[in-house]
Amino acid sequence: MNIAPGKTEASGIPFDQVRVDRLMEEAGIDVLFATSKHNTQYLLGGYKFIFFAAMDAIGHSRYLPIVLYEKGGPEHAAYIGNKMEGGEHENHPFWTPTLHAACWGTLDAANLAVEHLQKIGKGAARIGIEPAFLPSDAYSLIRKALPDAKLIDATGMLERMRAVKTxxxxxxxxxxxxxxxxxxxxxxxxxxxxxxxxxxxxxxxxxxxxxxxxxxxxxxxxxxxxxxxxxxxxxxxxxxxxxxxxxxxxxxxxxxxxxxxxxxxxxxxxxxxxxxxxxxxxxxxxxxxxxxxxxxxxxxxxxxxxxxxxxxxxxxxxxxxxxxxxxxxxxxxxxxxxxxxxxxxxxxxxxxxxxxxxxxxxxxxxxxxxxxxxxxxxxxxxxxxxxxxxxxxxxx
Known part of the structure; x- marks a missing residue:
């Protein structure tokens, strides 16, 4: 579900877009698919969901926050989070034009991310992932659903992004x-x-x-x-x-x-x-x-x-x-x-x-x-x- 209906433009981008776009270009990345707590926090301007601050596990799966950011296309950015994060958005709106506060595990989060990438025409793009922070079941789903996409290790690019502090x-x-x-x-x-x-x-x-x-x-x-x-x-x-x-x-x-x-x-x-x-x-x-x-x-x-x-x-x-x-x-x-x-x-x-x-x-x-x-x-x-x-x- 998109609980920010009608929002088609990005405003209040919390990071240096020009610098991030340059780093993505140098790394050969079209779209960021960030899944670690530290990088999603950075890309969301400091936000971290308190419910999962201590532990990610819940039920048979785990919390998997996902930030999707297209190089040069902040209007296509999306945040995919837990179902309870709708309340966070109501009180302190996320900057991303698309928000899916609908997930309880890794597969539903990964599936929504795939659907969003297809919707913005990036199903065959060079997608920057975090291998150390992407569960194997979510990775397998993405690989199967987007067979023409090139999955690139974005770890170094994201480290360079955070190296110089605001x-x-x-x-x-x-x-x-x-x-x-x-x-x-x-x-x-x-x-x-x-x-x-x-x-x-x-x-x-x-x-x-x-x-x-x-x-x-x-x-x-x-x-x-x-x-x-x-x-x-x-x-x-x-x-x-x-x-x-x-x-x-x-x-x-x-x-x-x-x-x-x-x-x-x-x-x-x-x-x-x-x-x-x-x-x-x-x-x-x-x-x-x-x-x-x-x-x-x-x-x-x-x-x-x-x-x-x-x-x-x-x-x-x-x-x-x-x-x-x-x-x-x-x-x-x-x-x-x-x-x-x-x-x-x-x-x-x-x-x-x-x-x-x-x-x-x-x-x-x-x-x-x-x-x-x-x-x-x-x-x-x-x-x-x-x-x-x-x-x-x-x-x-």
Missing amino acids: EAELEKLRIASELITDSMLATIAWAREGTTKTDIIEQLRREETNRGAHFEYCLLTLGASHNRAASSQTWKQGEVLSIDSGGNYHGYIGDLCRMGILGEPDAELEDLLSEVESVQQAAFSKVKAGTLGGDMIAHAESVLKASKVAAFTDFFAHGMGLITHEAPFLMTNHPVTYEGTYAAKPLEKNMVLSVETTMLHPTRGFIKLEDTVEVTGTGYAMFGDRGRGWNRGGVA
């Missing part, structure tokens, strides 16, 4: 980082001797939720341990705490790491964290629009290599936004398995990077800083820029 996206990423940082610092101050890792993680969940962020995970270490999973281990006087949390604000990720200490840091701990900070600062010094991504990586790695902690310390950086690792991809298989395809390309204004240096000290524990920076024309802007030293526990 001002609205930058603001959401900044807020996410601020909320996560404030939550971590409050949690460190709250925790005291005898507090378990599980209790600390649950306290962080409450802190993030109460600030309006959506908690996703917390990787936590105490003392000399390098194990970051929840447990009954307790924090003891003089021990370090490493708290690495990811949460999101309206879908945009905040992912940072800060350090805590129960008591006062000794000279060795001060020195170790300063070594980590030196590598971070080396990376920051090369962050600027126009700098090759690989040059930033190489400079930070050279500073780390010359450090006395190099044998047990690691550095990496990656793009982030709607997902934790996205373009620009700067390093190959380090630690996530993808190619560092952006290492030889210049950083662009409004890209966002996560920069992290991790020390697995043999006796003092897990010592890490992770920061989020925006690439600017003159350098960088840091989000959540506080609490980057030794934060005292048990002081709240």
Whole structure:
């Protein structure tokens, strides 16, 4: 069903149409067939259906949102969603001229998408799909129903689309980082001797939720341990705490790491964290629009290599936004398995990077800083820029 009858023109397109059309042309794509939550959210201007925010499964199938966008033809755009999304449209209308809020599973959604493509004369077009986010039953239906269509992997094109953030996206990423940082610092101050890792993680969940962020995970270490999973281990006087949390604000990720200490840091701990900070600062010094991504990586790695902690310390950086690792991809298989395809390309204004240096000290524990920076024309802007030293526990 089209519950936007009579709407034949697109208005309020929430993305840079000229840029998206250019990227589609370069990728040889006539029509986008987006099915991942992050790309449908992007193409819909930030919208994500709350009912399926935590899990896609329902009944015998799953939720499958689909955004269809024809290159140069926004008047033919369509959103295919769940039957309950009609209410979302009534309150906050989708920009797409066609809306089918009618589905409960993958096959009915895919069938409506096929019918729409045939209706707009694109049954034999070059269709850009997301293989990793298109269920096999839906793929089989599309392949059978559109035998003359050429299905193209649009993953890279969509990654390039999201690589350069809008001002609205930058603001959401900044807020996410601020909320996560404030939550971590409050949690460190709250925790005291005898507090378990599980209790600390649950306290962080409450802190993030109460600030309006959506908690996703917390990787936590105490003392000399390098194990970051929840447990009954307790924090003891003089021990370090490493708290690495990811949460999101309206879908945009905040992912940072800060350090805590129960008591006062000794000279060795001060020195170790300063070594980590030196590598971070080396990376920051090369962050600027126009700098090759690989040059930033190489400079930070050279500073780390010359450090006395190099044998047990690691550095990496990656793009982030709607997902934790996205373009620009700067390093190959380090630690996530993808190619560092952006290492030889210049950083662009409004890209966002996560920069992290991790020390697995043999006796003092897990010592890490992770920061989020925006690439600017003159350098960088840091989000959540506080609490980057030794934060005292048990002081709240």
